[in-house]
Amino acid sequence: MFSLQEIRSLNELELAVYNYVISNIEKVNHMSIRELSEVTHVSTTTILRFCKKMNTDGFTEFKFKLKMYKESQEQSFPTEDASHMIDFFKKINNDEFDSLLNQAAELIVNKNKVIFLGIGSSGALGKYGARFLSNVGKFAQHLDDPFYPVPDGYYDSSVTIVLSVFGETEETLKQVSRFKSMSSAIISITNYETCTLAKLSDLNIAYYMQFMKVKNEYNITSQVPVVYILEMIGRKVQRLLEQRKTK
Structure with missing residues (x-):
């Protein structure tokens, strides 16, 4: 619907x-x-x-x-959780969403450095994304510490992939602004495209999953869409790299 x-x-x-x-x-x-x-x-x-x-x-x-x-x-569907997951896959089954993934893959392939940034569970997913991209032939690194010092010039010809459910974490936004000032392209993967992080990004991919919290504190919004998005981008990157080798 x-x-x-x-x-x-x-x-x-x-x-x-x-x-x-x-x-x-x-x-x-x-x-x-x-x-x-x-x-x-x-x-x-x-x-x-x-x-x-x-x-x-x-x-x-x-x-x-x-x-x-x-x-x-x-x-x-037998459970409520399954229905929300299937609903996500129905929503992204279109050319518009596929085009976003293609744009992300093109941007990644055309940059010399790929850096993943995230805090908490998003940091863990950033580590997974960096490993997945490295597995398909595009070396990538991850940062889960927004205060980690990086030397001048490191972000030349780089793309930073930022993971965040809300896209409003102050530390992440500060680091993204810093990366942009160093000419790093920004791809963000967030739950909503109306968040501040999405507005700071060169490309945003939003997945719109039902937000869930326990004890009014801990975010347990499903991150299955993020894993799917990272893997689909990785596969598209792999195909682009193979195409370039055959030319």
């Missing part, structure tokens, strides 16, 4: 509605438009605009399609 193109068309207020809806489908099906307006802290006009961007004529039709979507998910 929610295509990647539709989600990317949402502004920040409409995205707040989307986040609530995707996390509370059952509740929304029994809400009035005014009740949804109150819990999402947006106007009813914003909700109607959101419904229109979801290709429905109004809130009533949107709820009907939402109900049909929920029922189809329950019939197809």
